[in-house]
Amino acid sequence: MGRPKQFDPDAAVEQAMEVFWRKGYAATTPQDLVDALGIGKGSLYNAFGSKNALFHLALRRYRDSQALALIELLEEPGPVRARLRKALLLLVEMDLADVDRRGCLAVNTAAEMGSSDEEATDLVRRMFDRTEEAFRAAVEEGQRAGELTPGRDPRAQASLILSTLVGLRLVARVEQGPDRLTRAVDALLDAL
Template identity: 75%
Template sequence: MARPKQFDPEIAVDRAMEVFWRKGYAATTPQDLVDALGIGKGSLYNAFGSKRALFELALRRYRDSQALALVEMLEESGPVRERLREVLRFLAEMDLGDPDRRGCMAVNTAAELAGADEAAAVLVRRMFDRTEGAFRALIEEGQRAGEIAPERDPVALGSLLLTTVVGMRLMARVAEGPDRLARVIDATIDSL
């Protein structure tokens, strides 16, 4: 007779996400995961198959929680420029306020694994595509409302905004304070 699982797999994935987000894939050891999840190595492998499989689940969990929250913030109501400014400020404050300076798990994964792990690259690319699409939609909304010049290319501006966010999230990992990120936010809004 099979023994019942002694842990909640959903909580385990959340905890694994935190470890991978803080340390990265390569630096996370199976022992780190066992310690964070509070289970034995046998249970870890029986439940998730491998460190790599658990990492993919953790990256998907990040997508479902953190990345989608950004898209939802962009879709709120209000003036487009102010909404964008608030989203950028929120990201900067969140990253600077994180004592571990984890940044964005998707950005970190792209930097660490994109050339070596196609499945991870595809997941990150999809997250970036969704965020870029939300930025493009925001620009188009701003054009319809007369806040952004209609001759500006919304696809190009969406790409620019995604790249700005990626750069900000990396910069926040080493920033000594908010000044540089505040300048980036102001320049980004002014460029629209």
């Protein structure tokens, strides 16, 4: 008799994240997860408790990988305006290149579950807070360096950037090319 298949919970969360990201929470069935993870339903529930609990782990995984990558881009050296443009356009390019047009898992979760899952809503809100804080720091740096208009509230400017980013991620799910999205990024940067 062969050895039982090794189950790696960390890899399973990564695979589950991909399924939830592609299909959304409601459209993902336990069978979809079982198929993607290569385990039985019993193992799925023994390891994670529920589909919802696994989703929260997947959303945390997304936060720890995808969302932090944006913050790292914003903290690179160089002119602030150029870093902001590079970060926003990189997300646009990634979204447009994705054949599944998954967009952003945090944005998708906010749209799908914003009023129905308190824990998911809190996770997304904290991701948005963290991202907005990185934008605020960049705006303050740009204002000190004379790159961005001084005297404007950095928190308000950061909220504007975050809101534009959320819109970009949604529009990119249906857009066929970068033109509209690039115009929006350039208009945002001109407003700063």
